[in-house]
Amino acid sequence: MTEQRIPQGGLPRPRPKLAPINAATTTTKHEERDLLGRYRIWYTKEDRYLRPMQIGPAGIYVVGNFCDLVLVETERNPWY
Structure with a gap:
């Protein structure tokens, strides 16, 4: 707890503890x-x-009449 997180009196800012995102x-x-x-x-x-x-919900698709994917169902995220 001795590390100062806010620079005061012209002191340099301390390095961040975590890597930059x-x-x-x-x-x-x-x-x-x-x-x-x-x-x-x-x-x-x-x-x-x-x-x-x-990212977002998963979609369940089937192949349609013109060989394109058609959305049938949407699954919720696994953490809900």
Whole structure:
């Protein structure tokens, strides 16, 4: 508790305890296909410890008549 967090009287600012957060992380798209032919698609980003974290809900898609993916169901985030 002897470290001063606010510089006073012209003292240099102390170094931060944690590494700086890189806000420009890339978003990664993940796709899984089950035996029924459905696709589960979700997106992740890395947190400050480089662990992947899910961004938003996952979507369940099926292949439509014109070979495009059609949203059937939306899964909630796993932490709800």
